[in-house]
Amino acid sequence: xxxxxxxxxxxxxxxxxxxxxxxxxxxxxxxxxxxxxxxxxxxxxxxxxxxxxxxxxxxxxxxxxxxxxxxxxxxxxxxxxxxxxxxxxxxxxxxxxxxxxxxxxxxxxxxxxxxxxxxxxxxxxxxxxxxxxxxxxxxxxxxxxxxxxxxxxxxxxxxxxxxxxxxxxxxxxxxxxxxxxxxxxxxxxxxxxxxxxxxxxxxxxxxxxxxxxxxxxxxxxxxxxxxxxxxxxxxxxxxxxxxxxxxxxxxxxxxxxxxxxxxxxxxxxxxxxxxxxxxxxxxxxxxxxxxxxxxxxxxxxxxxxxxxxxxxxxxxxxxxxxxxxxxxxxxxxxxxxxxxxxxxxxxxxxxxxxxxxxxxxxxxxxxxxxxxxxxxxxxxxxxxxxxxxxxxxxxxxxxxxxxxxxxxxxxxxxxxxxxxxxxx
DNA sequence: ATTGCCGGGCG
DNA sequence: CGCCCGGCAAT
Numbered sequence: 001x002x003x004x005x006x007x008x009x010x011x012x013x014x015x016x017x018x019x020x021x022x023x024x025x026x027x028x029x030x031x032x033x034x035x036x037x038x039x040x041x042x043x044x045x046x047x048x049x050x051x052x053x054x055x056x057x058x059x060x061x062x063x064x065x066x067x068x069x070x071x072x073x074x075x076x077x078x079x080x081x082x083x084x085x086x087x088x089x090x091x092x093x094x095x096x097x098x099x100x101x102x103x104x105x106x107x108x109x110x111x112x113x114x115x116x117x118x119x120x121x122x123x124x125x126x127x128x129x130x131x132x133x134x135x136x137x138x139x140x141x142x143x144x145x146x147x148x149x150x151x152x153x154x155x156x157x158x159x160x161x162x163x164x165x166x167x168x169x170x171x172x173x174x175x176x177x178x179x180x181x182x183x184x185x186x187x188x189x190x191x192x193x194x195x196x197x198x199x200x201x202x203x204x205x206x207x208x209x210x211x212x213x214x215x216x217x218x219x220x221x222x223x224x225x226x227x228x229x230x231x232x233x234x235x236x237x238x239x240x241x242x243x244x245x246x247x248x249x250x251x252x253x254x255x256x257x258x259x260x261x262x263x264x265x266x267x268x269x270x271x272x273x274x275x276x277x278x279x280x281x282x283x284x285x286x287x288x289x290x291x292x293x294x295x296x297x298x299x300x301x302x303x304x305x306x307x308x309x310x311x312x313x314x315x316x317x318x319x320x321x322x323x324x325x326x327x328x329x330x331x332x333x334x335x336x337x338x339x340x341x342x343x344x345x346x347x348x349x350x351x352x353x354x355x356x357x358x359x360x361x362x363x364x365x366x367x368x369x370x371x372x373x374x375x376x377x378x379x380x381x382x383x384x385x386x387x388x389x390x391x392x393x394x395x396x397x398x399x400x401x402x403x404x405x406x407x408x409x410x411x412x413x414x415x416x417x418x419x420x421x422x423x424x
Numbered sequence: 425a426t427t428g429c430c431g432g433g434c435g
Numbered sequence: 436c437g438c439c440c441g442g443c444a445a446t
Contacts, residue, residue, distance in 0.1 A: 396429095398426095398427065411437090411438090412429090415439065418429055419428075
């Protein structure tokens, strides 16, 4: 349902580019996707044709991590000031995000992530994700699967580029922009919804206007209509996509990437489906960065540990419930439960770790610092080392990578020892 | 039939 | 030790 403010759309679109340009970062092949901001803006369709090339080009060159918050405001009253301010803020908060990963990597292992330098990209491109071969992909019970590709995409896309709208990627984006086989399928079977991020409210509405109103009245306690809002609602809801099919399809591509990228996918959990850059995006800076930054390092660890035959489990914070506790996450205190609540909808692609298993329990494996203490007593040290250890349930290297990619397994697995990468 | 991995063996 | 693998147990 498109809202009516053509003017806004226009305005934003014109503005964004400029911003992006300024912030350009060479991210070669990145962003398979558009950061689709709002679900609307059909009118753009038209000029796309002609502007496509331009955009495309721009996109490629400009990595822009900036997500310009299009003021979703529903009134034509948008103040340029506000918009500008928002953009500035956004860019400020966001940029570090994008930037940091590379840095980290650099110190850890240089060569490996070479190209792109941008984490996310490496990931996807590496195709590591193969969610295990063709065999099964989404086990409903498992937390992992569902939307891999899609959910994933939006996430990083959001941080990469800003303004383009759906219309854009509609057909070409994917294939055109990147050579990688990655995301290919998309759209279609996808439904955009708007989810309220307010603390304990998980309201999901199908229209932006609706959600805004909901937030405005229910949470912000404002009664007036959209006119008097200052757009703050935008920060409390996020756009989510529910897609029906598409599962880890793109991911399964698993092109044998050479050893360089060997570190599998440490944890990946993105709970954040949000696509909208501005909304959650900006303030998410902290939260979103978390996954990124975290993953990077963990990867490194993996590499090392791997060798040592004892890899520390990839830091995976099961979003299930714990994850939320990520310290950094709550920013101004209004951090809606982005992570958790949404997680299920947008399958937190917990590939690697998969450890996020619903069966909790494995949780403690690594996250001592969390608050888990409680549950502990019940099952402490299994009786003296007698039983065979019951057999971990999660997928281990073998299953994940398959026999054919044995070299990607953790050493322990290769030696037929207890897997250390995917510890239960 | 598969998988995870203990127990052992070999260099 | 690092590396493999027979073989058992849990799936």
